[in-house]
Amino acid sequence: MPPTPEDGQLVERLRRGDEAAFTQIVDAWSGGMRRLAMSYVGSMASADEVVQDAWLAVIENLAGFEGRSTLKHWVFRIAANTAKSRASRDSRVVPVDLTAEAGPTVEPGRFQRPTEWFPGHWNDPPTPWPTPEEATDAAELRRVVTDALHSLPPRQAAAVALRDVEGYGAEETAELMGISPANQRVLLHRGRAAVRAAIEDYLDAGVTDRPARDSGTS
Amino acid sequence: MTTTLAEEQPVDPEADKRLSRRLLPLTVAVALQGFLLWVPVEKLFMTDIGFDAASIGVMAAAYAVATPIIEIPSGVLADRWSRRGVLVIAAVALALTSLIGGLSYNVPTYIGCALVLAVYFAMYSGTMDAIVYDTVLEEIGASEQFEQRIGRVRAVESASLVIGALAGGVLAELTSARLTYFLTVPFAILAVFALLRFREPQLHKEQEAVSLGAHIATTYRAMIRTKRLVPIIVLALLAALLLSTIFEFGPLWLVAADAAPGLYGPYWAGLMAMLGLGGLLAGRIALHRAGPLAVVIVLALAAAVALTVDNLGVAIAAQIVLTLLFLIASIRATQLLHDSVPSNIRTGVASGVGALGWIVFVPFAFVLGLVSRDQGVHVAAWMIVGVTVAASVVLVVVGRAQPPGIPIAEDLTSRLLRDVRHCLMERRQDIEPMDCDETVELVTEFLDDTLSPHAELKFVNHVRGCLGCSEYLEQVQRTVEELRNLDDEERLSEKTRAELMAAFSRSIES
Numbered sequence: 001m002p003p004t005p006e007d008g009q010l011v012e013r014l015r016r017g018d019e020a021a022f023t024q025i026v027d028a029w030s031g032g033m034r035r036l037a038m039s040y041v042g043s044m045a046s047a048d049e050v051v052q053d054a055w056l057a058v059i060e061n062l063a064g065f066e067g068r069s070t071l072k073h074w075v076f077r078i079a080a081n082t083a084k085s086r087a088s089r090d091s092r093v094v095p096v097d098l099t100a101e102a103g104p105t106v107e108p109g110r111f112q113r114p115t116e117w118f119p120g121h122w123n124d125p126p127t128p129w130p131t132p133e134e135a136t137d138a139a140e141l142r143r144v145v146t147d148a149l150h151s152l153p154p155r156q157a158a159a160v161a162l163r164d165v166e167g168y169g170a171e172e173t174a175e176l177m178g179i180s181p182a183n184q185r186v187l188l189h190r191g192r193a194a195v196r197a198a199i200e201d202y203l204d205a206g207v208t209d210r211p212a213r214d215s216g217t218s
Numbered sequence: 219m220t221t222t223l224a225e226e227q228p229v230d231p232e233a234d235k236r237l238s239r240r241l242l243p244l245t246v247a248v249a250l251q252g253f254l255l256w257v258p259v260e261k262l263f264m265t266d267i268g269f270d271a272a273s274i275g276v277m278a279a280a281y282a283v284a285t286p287i288i289e290i291p292s293g294v295l296a297d298r299w300s301r302r303g304v305l306v307i308a309a310v311a312l313a314l315t316s317l318i319g320g321l322s323y324n325v326p327t328y329i330g331c332a333l334v335l336a337v338y339f340a341m342y343s344g345t346m347d348a349i350v351y352d353t354v355l356e357e358i359g360a361s362e363q364f365e366q367r368i369g370r371v372r373a374v375e376s377a378s379l380v381i382g383a384l385a386g387g388v389l390a391e392l393t394s395a396r397l398t399y400f401l402t403v404p405f406a407i408l409a410v411f412a413l414l415r416f417r418e419p420q421l422h423k424e425q426e427a428v429s430l431g432a433h434i435a436t437t438y439r440a441m442i443r444t445k446r447l448v449p450i451i452v453l454a455l456l457a458a459l460l461l462s463t464i465f466e467f468g469p470l471w472l473v474a475a476d477a478a479p480g481l482y483g484p485y486w487a488g489l490m491a492m493l494g495l496g497g498l499l500a501g502r503i504a505l506h507r508a509g510p511l512a513v514v515i516v517l518a519l520a521a522a523v524a525l526t527v528d529n530l531g532v533a534i535a536a537q538i539v540l541t542l543l544f545l546i547a548s549i550r551a552t553q554l555l556h557d558s559v560p561s562n563i564r565t566g567v568a569s570g571v572g573a574l575g576w577i578v579f580v581p582f583a584f585v586l587g588l589v590s591r592d593q594g595v596h597v598a599a600w601m602i603v604g605v606t607v608a609a610s611v612v613l614v615v616v617g618r619a620q621p622p623g624i625p626i627a628e629d630l631t632s633r634l635l636r637d638v639r640h641c642l643m644e645r646r647q648d649i650e651p652m653d654c655d656e657t658v659e660l661v662t663e664f665l666d667d668t669l670s671p672h673a674e675l676k677f678v679n680h681v682r683g684c685l686g687c688s689e690y691l692e693q694v695q696r697t698v699e700e701l702r703n704l705d706d707e708e709r710l711s712e713k714t715r716a717e718l719m720a721a722f723s724r725s726i727e728s
Contacts, residue, residue: 017726019719026718030710051710055718059725104655106690111655120653125686126693145700164701170666189662196697 007070032166033079039158039177040083050086054079080176105193129203148198156191163188237357243415245374250409252378255386255398258486261469263395268325275587278466281332285576288340301349302418306410308341313406320399347552352419379490387483449616450554451571456609457548458575468537474595475530488538496545505550515610518543522606525599652680657687661694
């Protein structure tokens with residue numbers, strides 16, 4: 001992400017000691033930083049300490065920020081480095097949950113069995129969702145998405161938070177998480193699939209006046 | 219970075235006009251070839267030169283044996299040489315068969331005429347569908363236009379068949395049935411010239427490096443190994459069987475009722491009109507929904523049973539209804555087939571299915587001819603009822619298992635074409651259908667544009683034809699959107715915030 005003029009103004013305000021600007025970025029970025037830290041240190045308490053330490057490092061080094069990347073990326077990189085050293089200090093590596101990172105991401109029962117007409121094809125296909133305009137309770141849906149994100153395994157949550165919530169690209173996310181872009185994509189894929197399933201569960205259970213399954217888009 | 223599938227993307231009117239202009243010579247050729255003056259009075263003419271009900275059955279069988287033999291090489295020729303060329307051969311065969319028919323005075327020469335007619339049908343069937351499909355794909359890139367376009371071409375064909383039938387009936391009444399054969403020849407020759415003005419789509423041509431053996435093997439693999447094609451192929455076969463039966467044996471109901479010769483023209487025109495109407499209705503009748511499907515099945519069964527009743531008016535109405543319904547079923551099967559196989563082998567597979575249709579028709583025609591002669595057509599009609607019941611069952615199976623194709627956005631099409639080219643350069647032949655459970659696991663790689671061209675081709679090819687997977691892809695994109703809108707409300711604790719604010723203030727002061 002290349003630095004923007006707004007970014008320059010933001011740095012200027014921070015250097016002048018604008019507390020409102022500082023509060024703003026602390027509130028906006030700490031969530032994503034915590035997700036990132038969690039993927040290294042594994043516990044919420046440690047992650048919170050990492051975020052706090054990272055912000056302290058940001059305050060300390062703000063004068064030395066050269067604007068080669070965006071301020072946000074610089075801050076997140078500090079968070080990643082803080083988390084990394086914290087993890088090695090604790091000799092703690094987040095256990096990679098292999099069962100959470102293998103196997104199908106869609107319930108196998110939703111596809112036809114090998115003995116049926118179209119093996120591997122939908123047996124219970126996803127039904128169309130109401131459009132954002134039709135959705136009656138946007139706040140409730142946001143809560144469902146937030147809950148789903150928070151209940152993901154730490155590494156998947158970090159990948160989804162960085163890629164989708166924070167808007168980082170694949171390369172930057174992989175660099176921040178200290179993994180390969182391909183691995184980052186595997187985590188993202190599983191994370192997104194789980195969030196999609198959570199939205200589906202919520203919409204299937206809660207909304208009754210939806211279009212019937214066979215009156216699809218055609 | 220991400221590519222979205224279009225939900226209801228309006229067709230670009232410029233591209234639509236360009237497509238119409240390009241299809242014009244093809245449509246003219248279809249109209250000229252449909253001007254078959256002798257076809258409505260064929261059974262009358264045959265009776266005149268010495269045929270009876272059973273020998274009509276034998277001839278239909280002979281015709282049916284010849285067609286599949288020519289179908290396979292015709293499909294391969296169309297894929298490896300030129301589809302336009304194959305259509306030209308078809309038009310020449312049509313001129314020739316009309317000439318031989320007109321010169322026939324006995325059964326053997328007329329069988330010669332039927333064999334050349336078989337060349338015409340073998341070269342024409344499948345090839346026309348495939349050429350329209352690839353032209354539409356090349357110009358607009360949306361598969362849902364296919365049914366509409368093929369429907370329009372069929373409507374023109376049908377209009378010309380109707381006019382030809384009526385004119386043929388009148389001509390036979392005023393002059394002789396024989397003259398209708400000779401007068402058909404110039405129309406077929408004009409069709410050749412119209413075809414030469416058509417610019418052939420290049421989509422399939424890029425496969426030139428394939429060996430003939432590999433081509434046939436791929437077709438065979440697609441037909442035999444891909445289980446989900448089986449019910450679609452069975453539906454296509456049964457619909458073709460029923461349509462052939464009506465066209466070959468339908469006039470025997472008029473013969474049985476001693477109908478006036480003048481009735482053959484309007485009767486045949488009615489059947490031909492249904493071909494056009496069926497083409498127009500095919501895209502509008504949602505056979506994947508329970509309601510329309512039930513109506514179609516009930517109507518078809520009622521019409522089939524009505525053929526067992528000894529009443530000329532009822533028989534003609536029943537034949538007209540059956541023609542309409544089974545043409546609709548046949549177009550649906552064709553479209554599902556087109557969406558399930560890649561472009562390079564599409565013509566081959568379509569011709570292969572056509573050939574199988576004739577193979578099924580041979581014993582059926584033979585038995586139906588014998589039963590018609592010995593027991594009468596109203597007993598033979600129970601065989602048609604049987605086929606209708608079987609077709610209804612398959613319609614239910616196919617209708618519920620496979621949703622209709624969905625349109626794709628143009629940017630996706632260009633990505634797809636890029637992949638096609640890449641795969642051709644790499645000589646990748648195995649662009650086989652992908653299953654839904656594989657497809658859903660590739661969604662993220664697809665959105666990140668990191669799939670290999672070969673995998674992306676398979677992916678898009680599948681998603682384009684699968685309502686479930688296109689919905690899934692759309693939902694994942696909606697999920698990403700929802701995540702983007704998330705203002706992560708998970709703030710730090712008040713205590714931590716306060717500590718950070720204090721540190722910030724201190725750092726500025728110092």
